[in-house]
Amino acid sequence: MKFTRREWIRLASTFGATQLFGGRGTSGQPQPLFVEVPPSASGIEWVHENAMSPSRYLPEALGPGCAFLDYDNDGWMDIFLVNSGPSDFWTPSKPVRNALYKNNRDGTFADITEKAGVTGAYFGMGTAVGDYDNDGWPDIFVTAYGKCILYKNNHDGTFKDVTEKARVATPGWSTSAVWFDYDNDGRLDLFVCSFVDYSGVRKLECGNNQIGRNYYCVPRVFKPTASSLYHNNGDGTFTEVSKGTAIAKALGKGLGVVATDINNDGRMDLFVANDTVQNFLFMNRGPGSNGRWIWEEVALQAGVGFSESGRPRSGMGVDAADLTGDGWQDLFVANVDHEMFSVYENNKDETFRDAAQAHGVARATRLLSGWGLKYFDYDNDGSADLLLADGHPDDMIDSYSMQVKYKEPLLLFHQGLDRKLHDISESAGPAFQECLAARGLAVGDYDNDGAIDVLIGTNGGAPVLLKNNAAKGNNWLGLKLEGVRCNRDAIGARILWKAGGKSRQRLKNNGGSYLSSHDLREVLGIGDAAQIDELEVHWPAPSKRIEKFTSVASNRYIHIVEGKGIV
């Protein structure tokens, strides 16, 4: 790729010139920040089947999700891709299945879906990966229009469908899901977003638009539903525990969810992005006097339920991270075109302010519709950046909109020294000039080089794998945290580190993005610091143990076990 002098100056001023090069000893030409790895190179030949029909049934437009996971615990990220499947509106004429790709550790992947037994059975939507039975092996939960499936990892490269035993089938239309330990009992519980009540109304046609054909109904026309919260009983079964709580009362059209700790009280809260109705912020208030868990829905008063004009937006993707570096979790919501996306900065009192304008995100996203997204430090300079995957839900939008397109570009924002997000998409490489019908997005370091890569699910298309070149030149430390008393995935852990005189911290959230699941490891960017001088891991309850490490060498992954240190 050639850069103009103007692009070069702009890029150099943003990053520092050394970070623009793909590696030492290059010819001097800056390389793209992310490079698309084609199927011919990765071996990922699977293509999503969206089942698009003349009737335009809405589930066709919403998938697919994707995940980075290490299903075989070999230390290399594998890939899981969700596909559609048989439903009450579609009978596939040829087999349609999910895909599990094993990482061959050489930049290629091998399709082991059939052997693994994770092909799917319903019209799949998304996935959430978590070690719900604390056996050290990741399990896969697949959401769907129809029923969900929980695949338990058999530790031998195969999985077993344990949905019925676990009692997490969640009939209806589920979208994003998240594993988290809401009651701090050391076991991962499960929250499953429910979209709309599509039963009996699938034949509802929204058509005769300007081009005289059916188009996908705006979700506004369908009835909202309540999402589900499952408590992990610790014996392979779950109990649906939302009944009588604010979660059951809150009828929404959930598409995205992130588990995070909004008020730093040590309990994981839930932020749910809803389509065409208000978002929900469920504050985890702990056990009530009657033993029932208390959830309080506070989105309106928190300022994250509606647009600043008092209107519900079409929330799809979400995320949480400490964007401003003040130790408090900020939120993000991607909406549909002309609604602009939201950058909610935490006021530290359970309220937020939308700083999308100040960050330039509002303007950059005005014509876009966002789904998968992630706050992550792509260049390992220590600050959270942002990547957005976009695409309009209506495949015919180009026919009657002057500016809005069905396929849209990815957006990459870099956090500068001014703590603002700067849109650098134009100069991030060809992958950011391409337009996609993007949906799910997961991040993970599939080549273990410490630079976090990106996987994007596209509706009716092949997944897009982006290899990260942007972090080269900066140092890092990768952490695999293993809980013992706390949940094995250490969701809810807080990591504090000091390097090069700078102190930073990160809360290990879970979920976020859209329909997708990220690499559970944490990569700590330390810029040009040679090592991490101090590292603390604050394990979540029930142990709340704090472990400290000093002078930790960089540019490697380490495995920390709760109570045992680095192993």
Added chain:
Amino acid sequence: MWKSAFLLILSFGTIARAQTPQELVQDAIQKQQAGDLEGAIAEYKQFLKLHPEATAAIHSNLGAALAGLGRFEEAVPEYKTALRQSPALAAARLNLALVYYKMGRVAEAATELAKVHSEDPSNEQATLLLGDCYLRMGREKDVIRVLEPEEPKHPEDAAIAYMLGTALIRDKQVEKGQLLVDRILRNGDSAEAHLMLGSAKMNVGDFAGARDEFAKAVALNPNLAEVHVLYAKALVLTGDSDQSSKEFKAELAVDPFNFDSNLQLGATSRQEQNYEQANRYFTRALKTRPGDPGVRYQLALIALDEGKPDDARQMLEPLIRESPQFTEAHVSLSLAYYRLKRPADGKREQEIVQKLTAEAQAKQPGAKAQ
């Protein structure tokens, strides 16, 4: 579309007895007729110092001279004085209405024009201007009431056909409106025809078709009233917000007090957190439609954005009393109460939001179809 028609009222009345003052007035009138408005104003004012008891005609003439120089704020009190002295002075009232119209104070212009129209229904200028004011105020039924009797008398008048046709179409009397469209169409490829066709297409949800018609209308006559604002609305609905902003601004170049343009551009400025600019747009919008709930809501949002929840509350409470179904206002009032640490009030408003939302949801087709 409307050219100001300031009428010079020549009356010497009480000043005829005083030679010097009479000369002063005659000289002022000559200057006014010759276009030397500054000179005329100076002499009228000099005369009024000498004879503060001067007739309504002098004040009216002074008002006209001031208005001719665009000094509308000064012209208004002169016309008002004239009308206090001679309430039946129709020309002064019409002139006052024209000044209000040019100032964007469309509601006040309509009030004065309604009086002129009531006194003299044959005053065509007042009637047409009144129809135009009502159209700008969104009072379609009043447009129809005022202009429907005029239309048969002026079958070739494109302006009447346009205003009446537009009002009929907006009032869902599409067939009647279409007849007027057809009449305009028979007269060739006119801006008015495309404007009306565009309006008809907007009404049936053909936004792309409407957009194309409005584009033709703009090309044929960019000065046609509301042509830019209608084009802008169609552009918004077809997803071209950049061009729509340009068109809203183009409308303001023709008519600085166009309500929709000021409201839309104000809302955009507010979204961009340019509150000073937003306030300017909203202030002008309120001059056109005093008390408009949409503008008042936007001003309340600015107060909320600027961290003034009590100011917002004071604006929102009367708004929801007047418009209890205004869901967004309930949302914002709830937020204002929570920010003011009044959770009980916030919760009450939140429950209203939930109720209104549920009612709206129940009307959706997906709630019924099984």
